[in-house]
Amino acid sequence: MDDDEALAPFVDYLLALHAKKAPDLIVALGAPAAEFVQRYRARLFPKTPMLFTAVEARRVQYDKLTENDTVAAAAHDFPAAIETILQVLPGTKVIAVVNGASPNEVFWQGVLERELAPFSGRVELRWYNRLSFENILRDAASLPPHSAIFWHLMSVDAAGVTHEGNTALHRLSSAANASIFSYLDGFFDGSIVGGSMHSVEEGMAVAAAAAIRILNGEKAGDVKVPPTHFKLPRFDWRQMQRFGISDSNLPPGSTVYFREPTVWQRYSWQIVLIIAVILMQTGLIFLLLHAHRQRRLAEVQSRQRMAELAHLNRFSTAGELTASIAHEINKPLVVYSDQRRNRTGNSEISEP
Template sequence: MVLLLLLAVLPLTAEARKSVLLVFDEDKEFPGLAVVNGSLREAFRSELGADVEFYSESMNLSQFPETGYDGVFYDHLRRKYAGTRLDLIVAVMGPSLDFLLRHGEALFPGIPIVFCGADLSDLEGKTLRANVTGALVKRTFAPTLDIALQLQPDIRSVFVVGGTSSFDRQMQSIARRDFKPFESRVVITYLTTLPMDDLLKAVSSLPPNSAVLYLTLFTDGGGLAFVPHEALSLITAAANAPVYVSLDQYVGRGAVGGHVYSLDAHGRHAAEVGLRILGGEAPETISVVEPADHRNVFDWRQLRRWGLDERRLPAGSIVSFRTPSAWDVYKWYVAGGATLLVVQSTLIIRLLASRAQRRRAQRSLAERLRFETLLSEVSAEFLTLPASAVDDRIERMLQRVVETLDFDRVALAERQGGTNTMHVTHSWTRAGVAPVPMVFEDEALPWLG
């Protein structure tokens, strides 16, 4: 019974697992394609978990531009996937979509195809079959040039840099269309057919008041293949003018930045379309989408390098790679230390004040105790004192009062009957201090009531 149950469950589990083939026009390890690859896989797995299996193929068109390569790649796929059941194919970039529009039905009859990385120009003159839908990317270069003119109002010359591959030329065609309205404001020169060494020399000696707009460079004028990101790094290192870009993956490689589109977000939009199909929706019921995945992103280091005023950037711009100032790094430590210092200082001041108050109280108490002790001793002496020794003992008592209470002089006086005149009967004065007058009026002295 258990064996029969397992045999019944296994086909259901295999049926539930989805198989997705990703087809790239170039090496999927290229930085931009790697981002799309990662975002596609992450988005599928976030919904399907372990119930999805990926296959991937790279056409490597910049390395194999020969006319007959199309048939070679076709035979490769036919043999490799002859016995494989696929649920979905994702065509990454326009050339991959072109290939699948030509050969998809022969290779993978009826399998839904979702494309991404293609723009409207890739679809011109082509008919999408019912099983084909996807996400368009809106490639636009005019906003980046407009931003460059805001940051550098004195620009006179703009140099557009690109390569010679079919994709490079397609980007240049879009750029020429976008830059037409600017031709009355600046001189636009296209550096798109030079070998890399000559290109680097050209951008290193541009005239004053220049800017560079980098498109893509898969192949240079000498026929050498490049990773566009690496080509950009060479160009920004050599250029004597700011370099602007329109792809978020290029920011951080020496370019100032620009109005860029996000490959990560674009890949996720394509995955959303694919998940709808895997969830049971028919491809023909899902319209092709063109999401707005552009942002204004800039490299703070390059703004500083070229002396460009950050306040001229469009509102809402993202400035990356900002080097924090010492205050940014340590401000919480400084604030915490200052707070601790204030609290500590307050406590110390309060402790000192409390100690001073306690000392004053102790001194007052000690003085009072000495005075009371003195009165007690004097009173005791006078109780048993003979009359003949009173005057002498009074003067000795006055001396003790002066010394105990730290006075300069002290005297006993009596009022003459019916008058305000006071006569001193006994006194004691420290050496060097004038004695109390023997006769004085009582108004001359302060009285304690």
């Protein structure tokens, strides 16, 4: 079936839906929407201002923009993304590129091959666009050492299977034996290491600012918004730990997210409290030991004094005993002397 035959009823439905009142602003999100509205712009409320966003600048036909159209787009830099991989993993020999087979993905496959051609002499580029997703999973699980994966898009695989949201990326992250990098922080949800990426939040903020200007009365064609570019690299600490990626290899200005806090960061006040209690206990034990030592010293000194006193007592007793003995010994001699003197006196008196 011709595309016009397939899409014409949808255009009619949109016109009928807003037949009574045209919208104040049309916002086309993504490359397929941009292609659709530009193709049917002449019929889809041509006087209503339109904002193209959530789209890469190369997917917008700038030569077909009307005075009622403006663009808030992004500008990919795939070589910069690959350079980030090679800096983070300097020994990389193989980079597998994940991209699907939808019309939008086919367009980007051509861009990727052209822009990454200069890297073919530095690493082996392994293209997954011609594999079913199941075969991609099998190959990614057995990549050789020093490999990395660059995730672009996977809306429809080569087998024609449609993949929703980030489900395919989560499956790939679980199966792959190599780290995964990407270009959009919308994929930065625990499945990829990171890299140089667009900020979805910034892109939406830029688009919202442009929409407000238009709704406030500015002509859409006069609202000029330069494309947004990659922000400073950001990385997932959990994936870095999984694949042994060192902080020293990260590009200058990089930010690491989801880093687990250190024991000190997590339990700082508990550690301080425990240390304080230990110091108090140590001080108390020291005081008790000091008091015990002083008491022991006092006891030793007391025993020494008692021993000295006992020695003095013994010495004093011995002196007294000696004096007593000497006294007792001297006393008979005095008596004998007195008796002899008495006898001698009596004898002298009795002689004529």
